[in-house]
Amino acid sequence: MQIGSILAIYFIVWWVVLFAVLPFGVKSQAESNAVEPGTDPGAPTRPLLLRKAIATSILAALVTAGLIYLARSGVVRLEDLPMPFKTDMD
Template sequence: MGIISGLAVYFIIWWTTLFAVLPIGNQSQHEVGERALGTADSAPINARMGYKVILTTILATIVFAVFYLVTQVWGFGPDDLPHLIPGT
């Protein structure tokens, strides 16, 4: 895997991890009972995006390290998976 390919895979893993981390710890305005004018009831009170970006980066780095270990060091790929459909 080259540098550009590795960065592309890391970016995809990071972006996917961000969507998994975003809902962690959110409280909506409706749940708290406070509503700012011009916002939806479902808008978060305190999104804590800095914390979520750092958490996303840490988790994405761990996932990428496991991906790199499995694919590049150990040499496993999609062709190594057994065929689950008989006759293929």
């Protein structure tokens, strides 16, 4: 597997993991009774984005390493993945 493929997989995995990690530990302004005037009460008080970005990077690296291992060991092959059928018009 080439480095470009590995980086592309990591990029996709990073975004998927980010959306899974974002809701962890979030308290809204309404829950913490600290609603700032002019903001939505559902807005987070402390989103902790730097911590979440670091956690996302580490988790994405682990998931990507696992996927690379599965691909290189032969456990999962491209032929095993479901592909759309070819039509006669191709």
